Each structure stands twice: as C-alpha cells, then as structure tokens.
Amino acid sequence: NMVTELDRITALVLIDLQKSVVARAFARPVKEVLDNAVKLVEAFRKASLPVVLVFVNPNGAGWLKTRRDSATSSAVAYTEDSLSIAPEIITRPDDIFITKKCWGAFYETPLDEELKKRNVSGIVLAGISTSIGVEGTARQASERGYNIAFARDAMTDMVAAAHENSLKYIFPRMGEVDDTDKIVAKLS
Numbered sequence: 001n002m003v004t005e006l007d008r009i010t011a012l013v014l015i016d017l018q019k020s021v022v023a024r025a026f027a028r029p030v031k032e033v034l035d036n037a038v039k040l041v042e043a044f045r046k047a048s049l050p051v052v053l054v055f056v057n058p059n060g061a062g063w064l065k066t067r068r069d070s071a072t073s074s075a076v077a078y079t080e081d082s083l084s085i086a087p088e089i090i091t092r093p094d095d096i097f098i099t100k101k102c103w104g105a106f107y108e109t110p111l112d113e114e115l116k117k118r119n120v121s122g123i124v125l126a127g128i129s130t131s132i133g134v135e136g137t138a139r140q141a142s143e144r145g146y147n148i149a150f151a152r153d154a155m156t157d158m159v160a161a162a163h164e165n166s167l168k169y170i171f172p173r174m175g176e177v178d179d180t181d182k183i184v185a186k187l188s
Helices: 030-046 111-117 130-143 160-174 180-187
Strands: 010-015 051-056 096-100 122-128 147-156 176-178
Touching: 010 030, 010 130, 010 147, 030 051, 030 122, 030 147, 030 180, 051 111, 051 130, 096 111, 122 130, 130 147, 130 160, 147 160, 147 180, 160 176
Parallel strands: 010 051, 010 122, 051 096, 122 147, 147 176
Antiparallel strands: none
C-alpha cells in the first residue's frame, strides 16, 4: 500500500488524541502514535493546510442507551481535563475543533461544512482507535467523496487484530495507506 498523491487542499484529521483516550492501554505504543501525529501537524502547518482536532464526548449520546452485547467504553466519565488534547500536540486558534458523540467525526458535527468552506477535497486520517474512531470517520468521509490517506503508524487500537483488520481489509477499499514520513514527503 502507498499514497500516490495528496489533493492540493488536504486537511489533517486527528481522531480522539485527548488525555482520557491516550491514557489507556493500546496494541502499539501511544508515544509512537503521538510522535507521528506531531510530525503530521508540523508538516500540515508548514504547508498552510487545515488541521482538524476531533474529540469524543459521548455523554448523553443516543447509542449509549441502545441494546448491544458489549458494555465496554460507555462507563468512562468525561471531564473537562479528559477532553483536552494530549500535551504533545500543540494547537492553534485557527485549527478546526470538532466534538463528536459517536464513532464518526462527520455525524451531527460541522466537520463537512468546515472542510467544504476551505475547499478541502482530501483528508489524512490518524488517531485512536483505528477500528472505531478512525474507521468510523473514514467510512463517513468516503460516503462524502473525500480522497483519504491513512497514516498507519499514527494510529493504534486497544485490540491488535482490530487494528490490523482495518489497515489490511477496510482502509485500502476507501483510500490509500502509508507511513507518516511518506505522507509528509507528498506534502512538500
């Protein structure tokens, strides 16, 4: 897999790199994910391209009340601090800040509108977790016709098999998958 090109106006979309999320245990080291996310942020800033920071706060979300086999992930209490970005990532006032209630960052948020306002046609996706927030957002971006590049070394999952499944079987059907350094090289 590899990224062949990036659209002239491509946005970086980072999923759920907030304190409450990065504190959990993951299949690959969070430090590596954050280091690569920082590289992406710096490259997008240098290219004067939009940086989108997505946060999850499912409090009061309808899907938390639905029947399902697994009770995981609904018991986390989200406080103001847990909703702040991991300190490694330096934000700027002109970044696009999106708070989502479910897996995908487009559902009932202004993300699509914010991207269209800036004539964005492509996105680079990274963050946590691969099979949930990143994949959920990717499916919604794909439905909306965005060209998607996935930074495989800037994402992780609580379940290694789920991470691998998304990268190997799902993402290549919606976009192109590559390493952070290769994506950064395509920006310049």
